[in-house]
Amino acid sequence: MVVVVVTGAVLVGLLLAPLLRGLIARFAVPEGEPRCGACPLCGRAVGLLLPPSGRCPGCRGRLGAGAGTVEAVTAAVAVGVAYAADGAAVAALAWAGALGVALGFTDARVRRLPYRLTGPLLAGVVVLLTAAALAEGRPGVLLRCLLVALAVGALLEVAVQIGALGPGDSPLGFVLGGLLGWYGWWVAIGGLVAAVVLAGLWGTLRALALLVRRRPWRGLDVPVGPFLLLGALTAVLAR
Template structure:
């Protein structure tokens, strides 16, 4: 039984205020304390980006951006998820939206987000498919992507945060087979290259500027899941 795009859209819309607040809280440079607006504004923000407690709108993603992305991701994952994989897709989708905005803002994927994502993925994965052969493939895919991006981080401008995010995505892609795993990697680098080229052409970035790879990594995995589902 498929969950459906409408259920996914509603789930994304319901999660958006919490994801927006978390994006504001975690989008801080390395070594700095988490951002806190006020006690009343810790659990949600309006789509305008304004804190409901103090009215501050100076920090965080653009108005409506988190909500739009959360709904679109919800629609996509709702179309692909079944009854068993719904919880896993909600977990990975919510963290994916959050991590994408944080990385785009401050060029880092905090351990405080990537590690809980990995732990929750490991717990929820058997509910999506309990067959030992599939779970073994998911484990191997997670290890393969972790090693791939960890190795690349030593020679190309890919951060260790990307390497810590990759195993969770590899485990999900492993549900659909090795072709999906390879497709996710291919799409990630394709989207990253296109994004970088567009930024250069529009002069929004220079040749030596660091670019966040988290959003292409997440979007590539999503496209691979949609293609395989």
């Protein structure tokens, strides 16, 4: 069983990653800049798909995420989704996993969660969770999803307003809250706690690395999106 799941996940990773790489290359641009339609080095148009090398097919210059990284993360997320999923919500989880990889890489590169990615994430989760609730004959669960989404979104929006988070973090929290609401309030709370713990661990490791390398202190600048996504997946897996 493990061999089947891992082989399937690696295949999914290899098949989906070129598309996700295209999204990351296009949307990982600083705030206010138009999305990247062409290679900044040779001017060749960024196609829908990009190769695992992380290099432009025209000039072989670096374009988007590093070699093999998107493939490895997509495969790992696919393993997580395969083990976490049961019932009709698997499609919503898979959609969030795929777009979550694009969002996570984009946030890690440019500290942004563009609405051009969180918008489709929200739309897909709403449609797929609604379909799942109807398929399982329990439409009432959607009310809990909405309430959890509002609670998590509002909580993160408070953090945005006091400057602790970036403006893209609360919409992502809203969507992930809705998704985790399918599994219950405690799973959503667990997702938030896991995100805080993982981001804290990462921040501590980065601070230690800066200290050891005697680099000047310019603040930690930890992207929150990847940890919200990772925390959500962890909570669904651990439920």
